[in-house]
Amino acid sequence: MKDVDLSQEWALLLGELDRHVSSGRLSPDTATLSDLMRVYQVPGVSIAVGQVNGRVWATGYGVTGGEASTPVTAGTAFAACSISKHVAAFGALLLVQDGALDLDADISEYLNSWQLLDRAGQQPRVTVRQLLAHTAGLSDTWYRGYAADRAPSLLQVLEGGGSTTTPPVRATLLPGSRFRYSGSHYSVLQQLMVDVTGTPFEDLMRSLVLEPVAMADSSFDQQFPHQRPHPVARGHHGGGAGVPGGWRVQPETAAAGLWSTPTDLLRLDLEIARAASGDSKLLSRDLATEMWTPQIPGGVHGLGTELTDRVGCRRFGHTGQNVGYTCFSSVWPDSGTAVAAMTNSEDGWELLASIRAAADRRYATDVTAEPLGDVAGRYVLRDDYPIDIAVSDGQLTFSAAGQQPVVLLAEPGGRYLHPGLDLEVRFVQTDDQHHILELRQEGVTQTARNLTVRNN
Structure with missing residues (x-):
């Protein structure tokens, strides 16, 4: 990427944010960051942009x-919410790299202070990989946090005892059979890492x-906001009401308890990007690649990492929402750029989505479209649903299941849009130099195989 002044670039981007980000295309209806903060009643926002060459804005x-409210700066700490999982996953993979853990070993080999059971009291076989990928089928849980004087211990959270407000962590689905996002996976991971290391x-x-990783403004210690000499952003409910006490305590620290700044968060994502290119001194290329490889075919989640991988937009990272806070941290590996943003409001996500959409348009790497003649032919979404692609007057035509x-x-x-439907089309070349057809509707991608090739 050419050398640019990030501050000037982002002054322009934040002055023209799209209010309608779901389409993926810039609409005429734009607003400034301050406009969106006012509309959604978001008191504070912190943003950082960094590149693999070390430049950060x-x-x-x-x-x-709060009563002693001060201006938000780049050094203001926020609750990192579920981005905690992303950071914890990086730590778990370092333990794998060191030989302390095996990704595909039964977690019962490592847990000694607590054991995972199903509802019948039996012990299922669950692996470290399944915890990291949210595929272990554990209790469906979102952690809302506690007042400081009411917080249970992690073991009480796992067992559903004491002042815990969530059910006991149990295996409730067939392990490895499907993805189900739940903080309970990372509570078990947290206890496992403590048991293995004794720390x-x-x-x-x-x-x-x-x-x-030089994340000097970050900590999983729940006393961090009280010990920090610099300001801490206080959480706000939807509508602007402050969270009593400023924030909630999260004993489920691996799942939701990190305190951090956007600058620290993007440092981690850039380190993962370097590792995936073989340039990290911390994590191996193979393990970094595992972080952003879908663990369920067609899925959008790797090991502790949320994935977006389509023509025109390839990025990975994580999002988060706690009581009082919202945030995201993403890296666009092909351009070597990461962006992180944090708010002290539950209503911050619409604003954050607009910021990330602006980053998508700026940092996503274009992919060259395939020659038209190479992609023409008949594809089948399923045996009774053919799709015909043809070339007419230098343009692609699309006909599905008898439609005109x-x-x-x-x-x-290399993307194509249906003129009348919410449908995006792209052609992906396989290892054997043939093509498959991808259809994307409402965020769901379906694949159609090339019947023409099969019959040749």
Whole structure:
């Protein structure tokens, strides 16, 4: 990527954010960041942009909230919410790399202070990989946090005892059969990492991840906001009401308990990007690649990582929402750029989605479209649903299951849009130099095989 002034670039981007981000295309209805903060009643936002070459730009907007409210700066700490999982996964993979853990070993080999059971009291076989990928089928749980004087221990959370407000963590689905996002997977991972190393989780993550990655403004210690000399953003419910006490305590620290800044978060994603290219001194290329490889075919989740991989937009990272906070951290590996943003509001996601959409348009790498003649032919979504692709007057036509042919609208990056439907089409070349057809509708991707090739 050419050398640009990130501050000037982002001053322009934040001055023209799209209010309608779901289409993936810039609409005429735009607003400034301050406009969106006012509309969604978001008191404070912090943003950082970094590149693999070490250049970073970071700043804050709005206020921290509370009686002694101060301006948000690049150094203001926020709750990192579920991005905690992304950071914890990096730590777990470092333990795998060191030989302390095996991704595909039964977790019962490592747990000694607690054991996972199903509802009948039997012990299922669950692996470390399945915990990291949310495929172990554990209890469906979202952690809302606790007042400081009401917080249970992690073991109480796992057993559903004490002041815990969530059910006991149990295996409730067939392990490995499907994806189900749940913080309970990372609570078990947290206890497993503590049992294996004999080290409190916050201390383990500090020495294993935070210090080596230079995340100096981050901590899994729930006392961090009180001990920090710099301002901490106080959480706000939807509508702007402050969270009593400023924030909630999260004993489920691996799942939702990290405190951090956008600058620290993007440091981790850039380190993973470097590792995936073989340029990290911390994590191997193979393990980094596992982080952003779908663990369920066609899925959008790797090992502790949310994935977007389509023509015109390839990125990975994680999003998060706790009581009082929202955030995201993403890296576009082909352009070597990461963006992270954090808010102190539950209503912050619409604003964050607009910021990330602006980053998509700026940093996603275009993919060259395939020659039209190479993709023409008959494809089948299933045996009773053929799709015919033809070339007419230099344009692709599309006809599905007896529908009238329509001319597809060519978009940058090798994408095509149906002129009348919410349908995106792209052609992907396989290892044998043939093509498959991908149909994307409402965020769901379906694949059609090339029947013409099969019959040749």
